[in-house]
Each structure stands twice: as C-alpha cells, then as structure tokens.
Amino acid sequence: MYPYIPTTREDEQEMLKSIGLNSPEDLFSDIPKDLQLNRELNLPKSKSELEVSSYLTALANKNCSISELTCFLGAGAYDHYIPSIINHIISRSEFYTSYTPYQPEISQGTLQYIFEFQTLICNLTGMDVANASLYDGGTAITEAALMAAAHSRKDEIIISKTVRPESIQILKTYAHVQGLKVIEVDMKDGVTDLEALDGLVNDNTAAVVVQSPNFFGIIEDLKATSEIVHKAKKASFIASVDPISLAVLKKPSELGVDIVVGEAQGMGIPVSFGGPYLGFIAARSEYMRKLPGRIVGQTEDKNGKRSFVLTLTAREQHIRREKATSNICSNQGLNVLAATIYMVTMGKEGLKEVALQSTKKAHYAFEQLTKSGKYKPVFDKPFFKEFAVTSDLCPENITKELRKANIIGGYNLGKDYPQLENAVLYAVTEKRTKDEIDRLSSVLEGIK
Numbered sequence: 001m002y003p004y005i006p007t008t009r010e011d012e013q014e015m016l017k018s019i020g021l022n023s024p025e026d027l028f029s030d031i032p033k034d035l036q037l038n039r040e041l042n043l044p045k046s047k048s049e050l051e052v053s054s055y056l057t058a059l060a061n062k063n064c065s066i067s068e069l070t071c072f073l074g075a076g077a078y079d080h081y082i083p084s085i086i087n088h089i090i091s092r093s094e095f096y097t098s099y100t101p102y103q104p105e106i107s108q109g110t111l112q113y114i115f116e117f118q119t120l121i122c123n124l125t126g127m128d129v130a131n132a133s134l135y136d137g138g139t140a141i142t143e144a145a146l147m148a149a150a151h152s153r154k155d156e157i158i159i160s161k162t163v164r165p166e167s168i169q170i171l172k173t174y175a176h177v178q179g180l181k182v183i184e185v186d187m188k189d190g191v192t193d194l195e196a197l198d199g200l201v202n203d204n205t206a207a208v209v210v211q212s213p214n215f216f217g218i219i220e221d222l223k224a225t226s227e228i229v230h231k232a233k234k235a236s237f238i239a240s241v242d243p244i245s246l247a248v249l250k251k252p253s254e255l256g257v258d259i260v261v262g263e264a265q266g267m268g269i270p271v272s273f274g275g276p277y278l279g280f281i282a283a284r285s286e287y288m289r290k291l292p293g294r295i296v297g298q299t300e301d302k303n304g305k306r307s308f309v310l311t312l313t314a315r316e317q318h319i320r321r322e323k324a325t326s327n328i329c330s331n332q333g334l335n336v337l338a339a340t341i342y343m344v345t346m347g348k349e350g351l352k353e354v355a356l357q358s359t360k361k362a363h364y365a366f367e368q369l370t371k372s373g374k375y376k377p378v379f380d381k382p383f384f385k386e387f388a389v390t391s392d393l394c395p396e397n398i399t400k401e402l403r404k405a406n407i408i409g410g411y412n413l414g415k416d417y418p419q420l421e422n423a424v425l426y427a428v429t430e431k432r433t434k435d436e437i438d439r440l441s442s443v444l445e446g447i448k
Contacts, residue, residue, distance in 0.1 A: 074427020126253025127282035134279030137263030148207035190379030217386025226256025268342030292326030
C-alpha cells in the first residue's frame with residue numbers, strides 16, 4: 001500500500017490534456033461498450049488515511065506467519081534459516097530496484113552476482129554451465145524438458161510420479177501446447193519403479209525426469225536410473241534436486257545426470273505465501289546453446305579489468321519470438337542475489353551443516369512420531385529432511401489440532417495420491433529444536 005499519493009485532480013487534468021483526452025474514461029475508449037463494466041465499482045465509501053491504515057492492519061493481523069508458529073510443512077517450500085545479511089544487502093536500492101541487465105556497461109553489479117550464482121550452482125551440481133534464472137522449480141523442470149526435446153528432436157517426456165505433483169501439472173500444461181507427450185511412470189515403495197521405467201524408455205524418449213530427494217523426501221537411485229535412460233539414443237536424464245542436499249549427497253554429474261534443475265527457495269528466500277521463488281537449471285556443455293534464459297560470461301574490458309556480459313542469449317526480447325529458446329523464462333534477479341549471498345555466507349562447511357542438521361533432526365522426528373505405533377511409516381527408504389507417516393486419523397483433523405497448539409502440521413498426501421488416504425508428509429529443517437519436535441510428537445499422541 002502506498003502511504004501517500006501526491007497526484008491532485010488538477011494534475012490528472014493536466015496529464016489528460018497533454019495526451020488530448022478529457023476524462024480517465026477516455027483512456028478505455030478502445031474497449032467496446034458491451035465489454036465495459038458500465039457501473040460503479042462495488043466499493044465502500046472513501047475513508048480517511050487513519051481509517052484505511054487501521055482497517056488494513058487489522059486485516060493483516062488475521063494472518064499468522066512462521067515467525068509466530070512452529071512449521072513442519074514442506075512439500076516444496078521450506079522454513080530454513082535466513083541469515084540477516086541477506087535482507088541487509090538485497091534491501092539496498094541499487095539491488096532492490098534493478099530489474100534486468102540489458103546494458104552491460106552500466107549493469108556490472110547485477111551481471112556479477114548472476115555470474116557468481118551460475119558458478120556456485122555449477123560447483124554444487126558438477127555441471128558445465130548454469131543459467132539465471134527461472135521462476136521456480138516447476139518451470140525449471142518444464143524448461144529442461146523442452147530443452148531436451150529440442151536437443152533430441154523427439155517428443156516423449158517420461159516423468160516419475162514421485163516428482164512434486166505441481167511440477168508434473170506445469171510440465172503437462174506447457175507440453176500440451178508444444179505437441180509433446182508426457183508419460184508418468186509409477187512408483188514402488190515411494191521411489192520410481194525402475195522396472196516400469198525400463199519398459200517405457202524407447203527411441204521416441206526425449207527425456208526422463210526424476211526428483212531426488214523426491215516429493216516424499218526419499219533419495220532416488222539416480223545412477224541406476226541413468227543407465228536405463230541412456231539406453232535410448234540422445235535421451236536426456238533430468239534430475240530435480242534440493243540444492244541443500246547436494247552438500248552431503250553425490251553431485252548429479254557423478255551419477256550420469258545430463259540436466260539438473262531445482263528450487264532454490266530454501267537458500268535465503270522466505271516462504272512468502274508461495275512466492276516469488278527461484279528455479280535453476282544447469283547442464284552439460286552440449287546443451288549450452290539450447291539453455292533458456294540468461295547466461296553471463298566473464299571477460300575483460302579495454303582497460304584489462306575483469307568485467308561481465310550477457311552471452312549465448314536467445315531470448316524472445318532479443319530475437320524473433322518463434323526462434324527463442326524460451327518464452328517463459330525471466331531473470332529472478334533479487335532472488336538470485338539472495339541465494340548467492342546465502343551460498344557465499346554459509347560456505348561449503350555451513351551448507352553441509354544445514355544439510356546434516358536437517359537430516360538428523362528429521363530422523364529424530366521420525367523416530368519420535370513412530371515409536372508408539374500410533375503413527376506408522378508409509379515407506380521404508382532412506383530420506384533427507386521429509387518423511388511420511390500414516391494413522392487412523394483424518395489429516396484435516398490432525399492439522400486443526402496441531403494449529404491449536406501453534407504448530408503448522410504436515411502435508412496431506414491424500415490430496416495428490418488417493419492410495420495414501422491418511423498419510424501426512426512432515427518436513428524438518430535445521431531451525432527445528434528438540435523441544436519443538438518433542439512437542440509435535442506429544443500433541444500428535446494426544447489427538448483422539
């Protein structure tokens with residue numbers, strides 16, 4: 001909300017006069033009358049600044065944030081700790097107001113942090129090249145699939161049912177208008193059914209998409225999956241990953257992955273009621289010219305100083321739309337900066353500590369929740385920071401009872417997987433304390 005709008009009636013008339021109009025309604029004269037609202041907006045009478053401020057404050061106070069509640073909800077958005085230095089830097093006007101680095105000679109700061117982000121993502125994933133940047137993890141999967149189809153000139157995308165359901169829906173939406181066929185491969189005990197996958201991969205397969213840790217938090221066998229995928233000529237293996245998990249797991253490049261995508265929200269970006277977030281994509285060098293979005297290169301200026309410039313860019317703003325590598329990719333600049341500061345601040349050991357604490361605390365929570373037998377494991381597989389349990393209780397009732405105790409509970413898996421009717425997915429990050437986990441267990445045990 002803008003606290004003050006300085007424009008007066010006289011200012012409005014002066015602006016209208018300068019463009020040859022008499023009233024604000026004239027601005028919409030090109031819209032046919034039958035398509036216009038043709039009535040006043042159904043809004044209450046005007047209020048004073050004090051009244052409006054009081055009303056909006058009361059409205060905002062109806063919301064509860066994770067600063068007030070203990071959060072065990074994940075399923076794609078995670079309550080990781082955000083170092084204070086991140087908000088301090090991204091709130092500076094030169095970063096907060098900048099949008100896109102079209103003029104490299106005056107955008108060196110923006111280009112540099114994009115370059116550093118790409119470098120860090122390549123270091124984490126082991127890939128040769130990374131871009132900046134994508135809307136979120138779901139569109140990152142879609143972009144990777146479209147890139148793989150363009151690379152192979154094939155039209156079938158196979159995706160595991162253990163990939164986040166929202167990501168599968170995003171892929172299907174874009175694949176439909178691109179004339180691509182999306183095939184879902186079944187899961188077995190919470191992981192991709194590799195036998196079923198082996199039966200689906202064929203000469204028309206452009207790419208296979210697997211998530212690890214997958215939607216249930218379980219670590220997939222990427223090496224075995226890679227061997228199946230690469231039986232098909234020019235088929236690409238796409239892995240969607242949690243970048244924090246790469247601090248303790250093998251790099252995807254070591255497991256035969258061709259394209260790595262993921263959601264970087266956990267790296268210094270708040271949950272924020274669902275966005276904006278930060279998708280990333282990294283790939284082997286042979287995909288470089290098909291990589292969507294922006295790629296920043298390092299060079300030297302005429303004085304020999306280190307400098308940065310956009311390179312290998314084929315975006316719709318720069319060339320004919322139909323020739324662009326992507327028409328949905330933008331530069332999530334501020335979020336790129338936040339993730340870059342996070343990775344640099346944490347460093348190699350700090351990121352490893354976040355991953356280890358999340359894993360250890362998640363396993364402790366799993367043990368506490370299942371020790372009485374009231375809540376049973378849904379799967380028996382190694383997991384990272386999320387796990388699923390089931391019981392005789394309705395997930396909606398569990399959520400309501402936990403909310404009474406100021407706890408945000410887990411995700412109801414039955415919404416996406418009918419066979420997991422009473423299963424709930426819990427996420428545990430490094431922020432959760434032993435007392436918070438013990439309290440979660442205690443409240444769950446008390447629910448009748």
